[in-house]
Amino acid sequence: MAASRTLFLAFSTVLALSSCTGKNTETVKSGQTDEPASIEQALLEAQKTGRRDSELARKVNKLALEAAQDGQFDRAQSYLHKLVDFCELPSVNDEKNLALALNNLGLLYLKQGKYGKAEPLLQRALILEQKTIGPAHPAFADGVNNLATLYYEQARYKDAEPLFARAVQIYKYAGSQYAAQLAKSENNLAGCLSHLKRFDEAIPLLEEALSLDQQRLGSESTDLAPQLNNLAFAYLMQSKFAKAEAPLTKALALSEKAYGPKSVELVSYLDNYAYLLAKTNKKAEAKAVKARAQAILEANNK
DSSP states (O other): OOOOOTTOOSOSSTTOOOOOSSOOOOOOOTTOOSOHHHHHHHHHHHHHHTOOOHHHHHHHHHHHHHHHHTTOHHHHHHHHHHHHHHHTSTTTOOHHHHHHHHHHHHHHHHHTTOHHHHHHHHHHHHHHHHHHTOTTSHHHHHHHHHHHHHHHHTTOHHHHHHHHHHHHHHHHHHOGGGHHHHHHHHHHHHHHHHHTTOHHHHHHHHHHHHHHHHHHHOTTOGGGHHHHHHHHHHHHHTTOHHHHHHHHHHHHHHHHHHHOTTOGGGHHHHHHHHHHHHHTTOHHHHHHHHHHHHHHHHHHTO
16 A cells, blocks of 8 residues: 555646736837737737837737637647747847747647647746846746746656745745745645655645645635645655644545545545555554545546
């Protein structure tokens, strides 16, 4: 019997495409509407004249976001490729919006599992963001997280680790308003370290992230269940069974509250709990919990 490790997720909201680069002072031509055809026509005209138009760039990016949200990835990618071409024009040279377009294009490819296409785009976006907004800016940490997530999804944990660690440091110095991003990055870094079997380094990060999210969400938030399970898993892998019990039983209770007692979402929690019971010589209880997990799986596979 082995503890489950399926809940170490690199990100949950990190991959939301960005919608802006900051305050824009330039405006579109009078009479331009927000209709897609009008925006596309305005972009064609701007490309011909080679005139920078940050507000137009923002609107093209918005069209891409809307298309992506509707699952129209090809359409979204088309908008972003056009935006990249526009921002790269020598007379335009709009590096902020270019970074935004490259980042979002990279994320679209990442969402589709097209890692080879995503990586150079996210790398280039990060270089531009370092130049335009600086390496200590929280928005730069978002870009760092995106590239780290690309590596994490390919099980390139050694490549992802220093990037997640960098994001953690940026958010730490950015202030309390970035507590949610800090907790997420700490969880991500802990996930890398756990995959690398460095549980002693992962545990403090998991504990701090959990504390931050408990303060922000409340200790009874069902959103805490995966974090509690991850912390318990790290304890289990270090044979710290007494410490694992409280977060694991809490994770199971919150998961049941969120999904119901027969949901397949409970299986990984139950597997971990069965492992804990077996390791603490509660064989009969472990067998019963394992049987419950198996019954849930069988019921959901019918």
